[in-house]
Amino acid sequence: MFEKIINLSCLAILLCLGTLCAGSAIAQDKKPPTPPKVKVATPIPDAAPPGFFGGDGVTSERSVMVDPNVAVKLCVSEGTLKINGWRRDEVRVFVKNGRRFELKELEKSAASGKVNWLWIGNMSEARPGPAAECLAGESIEIDAPLGSYLDLSGRAARTSIDSVKKVKIKIVEGVITLRNITGGINAYTSQGDVMVENSGGAIALESTTGNIVAVEVGPGQIGDLLRAKTNSGAISLQKVEHRQIEASSISGSVLFDGKFLTGGIYNFRTSNGSIKLAIPMASSCTFKATYGFGSFRSDIPLTIITENHSDTAKTVVAKIGSGAATVSLTTSTGSIGITGHKTP
């Protein structure tokens, strides 16, 4: 009771004070209008127009003698990048209509005395603009020894790399094309396709919205893994000789055209796409096909080991030949199809 009285009294007092304040505010003279605030537009670093390469716009070329197994580190802001391996112990960089750059020797080989760790980057420090330390130009060409290891990152770069030892590349936007990489690949692009041809080693290919194509690739040593992953794109693996393959997509399809090797472990997965396998008729593998609302079809005669019978979400375990390889196929709403061809 007493608390209620106190509360109501406080309410009345607050009401009075509010009325006082309002009356005083009305009684006061009107203040002169304040000048409108004008926002000063500041340049956005990421909003550089196409063709803006930091204002240099020069065509330049530099080269340096390096170790045959040099590690080259660089980043590219934008431009078309072509890297080729050659038989010289030299790195040559050519930038057309772009930023000035420098070749920075990070380390030298104790044995040969040549540079074995090289950094290629922008010359002028504290440059404004996107990816300030990176190369930029209309076209960028780099020649490096065949045994080079490339560590590359970039924003918007259409990249083509041919005939080097090993590549690690991460770019935000752009197509990645890799050929004749013998020592392994780690490639990622958020927006663009990844294509690999005639390469070897442990290979990891990843794209968010692009397709992934791998043709004629194989392991460098036993146990090397081929991993291909995309969200929206399709995956196509042709003539792949890795014994361990993991390929997954969400809304794209997965195609494998090749042969399953003895003892191999193959895992293909897609959520909304289809899985298609084109394998020799004389293959030897054990399938475990799991599908939710899709279908399973095989042109090659199978020996069904187990099969659950339900309206949705079925699993089929089957064997072709002696079942030397293990193949796992999983899709949620897509279909699974196996076709055979006569090539051994």
Place this chain on the structure above:
Amino acid sequence: MNGKCFEMGAIQAFLDGEASPELSLRLTDHVAACDLCARVLAEAEEESSIVFSMLEREMNVLVPTQRLWTRINETIEVEKSTAPIWEKALAFVRASLANPSLVAAAGIVIVMGIFMVVVTVSDRTGTEVAINAPSQVKISEAPVTVPAPDRSLVTPASTDSAKAPSVEVSSLPAKKLAAIVTQANARESQRAITPQTADYSTSSGDAYLPGEESYVKTISDLRQNVDLQKDTVLTPSTRVSYERDMAVVNDSIKRMRDVVKKNPRNQAARQVLYSSYQDKIDLLNSVAQREELMATLR
């Protein structure tokens, strides 16, 4: 000096112009007739002239005065800016009370407020009297009950606490009551991330499937970060792809959950469900990966 002579203070006031007209008239009449007072007045006037001549420069110069006013104003501004809020409010109220019309309005409002308080209190008193009627006393003697700890409430499936049986408080020791409260708090924390809170939930009343909880919690954590980043990190085209893939994955999860709920022994559905959860985690991670890469290139 005779008894009619003026004191030195009166003479000085006359010289300073501070004497009243009557005093000034009497003093001038007296000085005209009194040699002693005339000499005292002359000496005082001479001293004043000397003093004023010495202070003339200081008194006529305006700069120190302006400077002084400036400093005073600055000090006032500083005090105003550093003054506490309650002092400003008090000053505002004081200034407001200086206005008679506002005071009158405030008085009316106060009277109205007091009137409302009186009316409200009288109404409350009447209600309490009605509650304390003999028929209601029995209700107040009945034991106060709280919901008992029910294992079904631990799962998000049963949220209807009204169905839970009740126990009398008086029959439980204090430690047990504390345990009940602790369990209730734990249930609330468990409800923070549930299949219902995820966007793929089917309907109310779903519990975690075996092995599902870790996926859901991981997705919830990732989603909080991604929702903050995706507007700035993703371009329009990639955003469309992301949303489409997310819809595909959510649909797959939803459908597979329904299948697993109907037939928990369906291992195929369970495998597809977990595969879809993994797809969703990968999808969320792809946004974070892109943001990380862009951050390294700035």
